[in-house]
């Protein structure tokens with residue numbers, strides 16, 4: 001792990017245009033979202049074979065599919081005939097076939113073209129030959145699932161995923177990925193630029209004020225330490241697990257089995273640049289994938305995991321409501337931040353060197369990529 005070195009913010013944040021300008025957003029699409037490993041959602045949105053989840057991110061319409069063997073594929077959500085969008089909402093496919101609403105070509109879960117009615121016009125079931133069918137399957141993206149997060153590499157040339165993820169994979173070994181079980185997920189539509197959502201996640205300063213129910217208070221926030229795992233993976237660690245004043249005072253929840261006692265006390269929060277946010281605690285994993293839809297709109301998959309299922313349905317619902325309640329508070333806040341970015345005076349704000357190291361590191365990572373080409 002690279003030790004956290006202090007970033008000089010000089011009080012200068014990114015200019016307001018970085019959050020509202022559609023030309024800058026176009027460049028982000030090209031430089032970040034088409035070139036790097038990006039997350040698009042999580043596996044728990046397609047729990048069963050045959051489940052499909054459509055999503056859009058940075059101008060791409062994608063389709064996440066759970067195959068019969070439980071593996072996950074990501075395809076362009078585009079029919080190979082005339083290019084119609086195949087699926088417009090999450091659903092279970094009928095008979096494991098994805099059927100185009102335009103002329104009814106259908107595709108198997110593994111992407112193969114299965115049927116193209118009246119292909120030669122003379123008989124209903126006349127099919128294109130095997131070679132033609134093989135060439136007209138759904139177009140698949142290079143994808144990897146890590147801790148249930150679905151990552152894709154759009155242009156197929158990003159670095160090896162294992163090398164990219166290794167620093168955080170190693171760091172989170174004690175919160176074993178084998179133990180995580182899906183608790184719930186929810187889709188959000190945020191009226192704010194995706195970068196504000198990432199910066200907010202990395203901002204430990206707002207926790208006592210915006211989310212007092214988290215329990216750590218200012219005493220906890222003051223003990224936060226920035227962590228840099230690699231050039232593209234960074235965040236902070238702070239007290240907040242078991243202990244007086246935490247939400248676990250009154251709850252008996254299952255914790256990660258291999259977590260050493262000293263780590264029971266801490267929350268770790270990371271951004272996997274550009275758009276993946278992950279938080280782990282002794283009894284919890286939270287994931288947010290940010291899907292920009294334009295300069296001022298972001299879709300999020302917000303997902304929670306636990307190392308052991310809650311003891312009752314009531315407790316489960318309470319945990320979900322607690323977690324989503326925190327994200328609802330952030331949603332309100334992000335809308336407020338975006339509004340000010342469209343004013344000429346948006347640059348007249350001041351990032352604090354004492355508190356805003358992680359958001360500043362995010363901005364500098366963004367600048368490094370955006371100034372390359």
Ligand code: FES
Pocket residue numbers: 079080081082083084100101102103104105
């Ligand atoms: S566009 Fe899909 S079948 Fe024609």
Ligand SMILES: [Fe+2]
Pocket residue numbers: 200206207210211326330
């Ligand atoms: Fe927050």
